[in-house]
Amino acid sequence: MKVRQLTFRLLQVYADVVRTGSITATANRLHLTQPTVSQQLKRLREIVGEPIVRQEDSRVVPTEVGQALYQLSQDLLSRADVFSQYLDEYNRGGRGHFSIGLVNTAQYVLPRLLGPFSQANPQVDVTVEIGNRQQMLNRFERHEDDLYVFSHPPADDAVMAAPFLSNPLVVVGPENSRWANVNDLTMEALKEERFLLREPGSATRHTFDAWLYSAGIELRSTQQIASNEAIRLAVASGMGLAVLSRHVVADSPKGVQELPLQGFPLKSRWHFVVRRERRLPPAAYRFLSFVQGSLAQAFDEPEGELAVAELLQALKTER
Amino acid sequence: MKVRQLTFRLLQVYADVVRTGSITATANRLHLTQPTVSQQLKRLREIVGEPIVRQEDSRVVPTEVGQALYQLSQDLLSRADVFSQYLDEYNRGGRGHFSIGLVNTAQYVLPRLLGPFSQANPQVDVTVEIGNRQQMLNRFERHEDDLYVFSHPPADDAVMAAPFLSNPLVVVGPENSRWANVNDLTMEALKEERFLLREPGSATRHTFDAWLYSAGIELRSTQQIASNEAIRLAVASGMGLAVLSRHVVADSPKGVQELPLQGFPLKSRWHFVVRRERRLPPAAYRFLSFVQGSLAQAFDEPEGELAVAELLQALKTER
DNA sequence: TTACACCATAGATAATCATCTATGACTATA
DNA sequence: TATAGTCATAGATGATTATCTATGGTGTAA
Structure with missing residues (x-):
C-alpha cells in the first residue's frame, strides 16, 4: 500500500x-x-x-x-x-495546560482563585511556579511561563498587566508589642528596632526600601531572611519587626500583630502579567475569565474586575 | 481541524x-x-x-x-x-478467505488436502460448499465460489481445469455377494439386479448412465437414493448393488465389497476448476500450490501434480 | 423490448501540491 | 564579530488532484 x-x-x-x-x-x-x-x-x-x-x-x-x-x-x-x-x-480552554509564575507573597492568595478554577476545569493542568521578584523576572525574560503575578509589572513594552487585588504592606511586631497601642506611631520611632527583611530580590523588600529612601530614613539594624513564613515566626518569637504583605499575616496571624504605623499600609497591587506577543494558551485565557467572574465574591475588589476585563478584551483582539 | x-x-x-x-x-x-x-x-x-x-x-x-x-x-x-x-x-495467501465447492463424492478425499493446509495456514478461512453436480454447476454459474472440484468440468470457455486425482467408479455389492468371486463378470449378468442409484443431478449417476447407454444396456430395477452414504448402507443390508466412487467405499468399507465387473472401474478424474476471469484470492492460490506440493505424498498420483502446476502457471500469468 | 438506474471512462480545467533554488533572519559559537 | 547552522519566506514549475460534463455499457424492472 x-x-x-x-x-x-x-x-x-x-x-x-x-x-x-x-x-x-x-x-x-x-x-x-x-x-x-x-x-x-x-x-x-x-x-x-x-x-x-x-x-x-x-x-x-x-x-x-x-x-x-x-x-x-x-x-x-x-x-x-x-x-x-x-x-x-x-x-x-476547557482542556490543556498553562503555567503561572507567582511572586512569593502571591502564593497566599492565588490558591483562592486557582482552587475553584481547577475544580470547575478538571481537565486543565496548571503549573504554578513560585519565586521572589527577581527569580520571576528571570523566568519572565526567558518566556518560561504563560502568566505571571507581580506586584510591580516589569517595565517592558511587551507586557500587558491588569491589577486585580490590593497587596497592602504592613509593619508587624510580636503579639503584645509595646508599639501596638501607641498613637501616631512613626517610623522615626522604630528606627532603632531590628527589622527582619526579605532578600534584595524580593518585591516586598524593594517596596519597603524605596519607601525608606523617599522618607529619608535609614534603619539601624536589619536581618535578612528569605521567607515570609520564617520572618513571621521570627517576629513572633521577638527577634524584631518586619514589613509583610497583610495577606501573609491574615493567613496565619499566630503570634504577630500589625502595628498602626503612620503612612502604612504601603499600597501596592498584584497584577496579572502576560507578554503581548505570546499567544496565551486558551486554558490560561479561560482562567483569566474565570478570575474576572469570581473576583467580586472572592475578594470584594470590584476595580480589579474591570482591569481584568480590559486585559481579556485586549487579548481577545490580539488573536 | x-x-x-x-x-x-x-x-x-x-x-x-x-x-x-x-x-x-x-x-x-x-x-x-x-x-x-x-x-x-x-x-x-x-x-x-x-x-x-x-x-x-x-x-x-x-x-x-x-x-x-x-x-x-x-x-x-x-x-x-x-x-x-x-x-x-x-x-x-497466508491470510484471508476462499471458498471451494465440492461435488459430493469429493468430500471423501478433499479433507486430506484441506486438513494439512489449514494446519499450515491457520489464518486462512476456508468455506467448503458441498452438493451434487447439478447444484455445484448452479453455484458455478452464479460465481458463488472461488474454486470447484468437479469430476467433469463444466463445458465453458471461461473455465480452467486441472485433473488432480483419479476417481474410479466401481460396482459394489454386499459382503459375501454371490457375484464376488465370479470370473469374467459382465453387466449383462447383473441386469436383473436392483441398482441403487444417485439422483440424476449427480455426477456418478451421470457417468454410469452414459456408460450404460453406450453399452446398450437397460437396467431392470433401480432405486434412487440421494446420498452415497445411504446407498452404501443400503447395499450392505442387501437392498441391491450400486455404482460408487471407490473412495467412498475405501473410506468405510463395512458390509460392502467391490465386484470384479468387466470394464470397471469406470475411469474418471477430479479436477480443480476455476473461472478464467475470476481473480483468485491469494489464499486459494496458495492452497493450489500447497496441493501441488503434497499430491505425491497424499495420493501417489504424480500426473495430477503436473496438471496443477500448469494451472498455477496459467493463473500466475493471468494476474 | 424499452426505460431507468447505476457505474465506468474520457476529456477538460482550475486548484493545489510537492518540490526545487535563492535569499534573508536569527542564534549560538569560535 | 565573523561564521556556521537552523528556519522561514518568496518565487517558480511540473505533477497531481478534485471536480465537472458528456457519454456509453450493463443489468433490472416494467
Whole structure:
C-alpha cells in the first residue's frame, strides 16, 4: 500500500460508499457527482493496490480487503475526530495546560482563585511556579511561563498587566508589642528596632526600601531572611519587626500583630502579567475569565474586575 | 481541524520532525530540501488550525497541541502500517478467505488436502460448499465460489481445469455377494439386479448412465437414493448393488465389497476448476500450490501434480 | 423490448501540491 | 564579530488532484 498518498478525504468517501452501498448515493450525500466518487474509489484502489469493492446485484460491496479497509477507515477517521474534539476543547480552554509564575507573597492568595478554577476545569493542568521578584523576572525574560503575578509589572513594552487585588504592606511586631497601642506611631520611632527583611530580590523588600529612601530614613539594624513564613515566626518569637504583605499575616496571624504605623499600609497591587506577543494558551485565557467572574465574591475588589476585563478584551483582539 | 485535507504523508513528515527535533535533519532523512519540510509543517499547521511546533534553543519542539498531534500521528501511521502488513500477508495467501465447492463424492478425499493446509495456514478461512453436480454447476454459474472440484468440468470457455486425482467408479455389492468371486463378470449378468442409484443431478449417476447407454444396456430395477452414504448402507443390508466412487467405499468399507465387473472401474478424474476471469484470492492460490506440493505424498498420483502446476502457471500469468 | 438506474471512462480545467533554488533572519559559537 | 547552522519566506514549475460534463455499457424492472 502506498501509505504516503493516502488521504483522509479518500477514506471518508470510501467509508460512505461502503455504508450506502452505492456510489451515486454517496455522491449525493457528499455533494459530489457520481463520476467524482467513482474516480476517488479508483484512486484508493490504486493506493491500496488491490480491488476494494465489487458490483453485486446493483449494490457496491467491499471485497475481503475492502472490508478490512473499511474497518481501518472507521478507526482512523474516528481517531482523527477525537483529536478534533480535543482541539475544540483545547481552544475553548476547557482542556490543556498553562503555567503561572507567582511572586512569593502571591502564593497566599492565588490558591483562592486557582482552587475553584481547577475544580470547575478538571481537565486543565496548571503549573504554578513560585519565586521572589527577581527569580520571576528571570523566568519572565526567558518566556518560561504563560502568566505571571507581580506586584510591580516589569517595565517592558511587551507586557500587558491588569491589577486585580490590593497587596497592602504592613509593619508587624510580636503579639503584645509595646508599639501596638501607641498613637501616631512613626517610623522615626522604630528606627532603632531590628527589622527582619526579605532578600534584595524580593518585591516586598524593594517596596519597603524605596519607601525608606523617599522618607529619608535609614534603619539601624536589619536581618535578612528569605521567607515570609520564617520572618513571621521570627517576629513572633521577638527577634524584631518586619514589613509583610497583610495577606501573609491574615493567613496565619499566630503570634504577630500589625502595628498602626503612620503612612502604612504601603499600597501596592498584584497584577496579572502576560507578554503581548505570546499567544496565551486558551486554558490560561479561560482562567483569566474565570478570575474576572469570581473576583467580586472572592475578594470584594470590584476595580480589579474591570482591569481584568480590559486585559481579556485586549487579548481577545490580539488573536 | 480540516480533516479532509489531512494526508498521511504530512503526518509522516511531521512525526519525523518531532523525533529528530530538526527540520533540516528530517529533510535529509526523507531526501527532501529543508524548505520543503518547512512548508509541509506550515500546511499541517494550517490544517490543524493551531501552532504545532515552536523553536526552542535551536531545536524544534512540539507545542502542547503538537504533542497530541504527534501521538495521533504515531497511532494513525502504525495502524496504517498494520493494515499494510495485513495486505502483504493477504497477497502472499497466508491470510484471508476462499471458498471451494465440492461435488459430493469429493468430500471423501478433499479433507486430506484441506486438513494439512489449514494446519499450515491457520489464518486462512476456508468455506467448503458441498452438493451434487447439478447444484455445484448452479453455484458455478452464479460465481458463488472461488474454486470447484468437479469430476467433469463444466463445458465453458471461461473455465480452467486441472485433473488432480483419479476417481474410479466401481460396482459394489454386499459382503459375501454371490457375484464376488465370479470370473469374467459382465453387466449383462447383473441386469436383473436392483441398482441403487444417485439422483440424476449427480455426477456418478451421470457417468454410469452414459456408460450404460453406450453399452446398450437397460437396467431392470433401480432405486434412487440421494446420498452415497445411504446407498452404501443400503447395499450392505442387501437392498441391491450400486455404482460408487471407490473412495467412498475405501473410506468405510463395512458390509460392502467391490465386484470384479468387466470394464470397471469406470475411469474418471477430479479436477480443480476455476473461472478464467475470476481473480483468485491469494489464499486459494496458495492452497493450489500447497496441493501441488503434497499430491505425491497424499495420493501417489504424480500426473495430477503436473496438471496443477500448469494451472498455477496459467493463473500466475493471468494476474 | 424499452426505460431507468447505476457505474465506468474520457476529456477538460482550475486548484493545489510537492518540490526545487535563492535569499534573508536569527542564534549560538569560535 | 565573523561564521556556521537552523528556519522561514518568496518565487517558480511540473505533477497531481478534485471536480465537472458528456457519454456509453450493463443489468433490472416494467
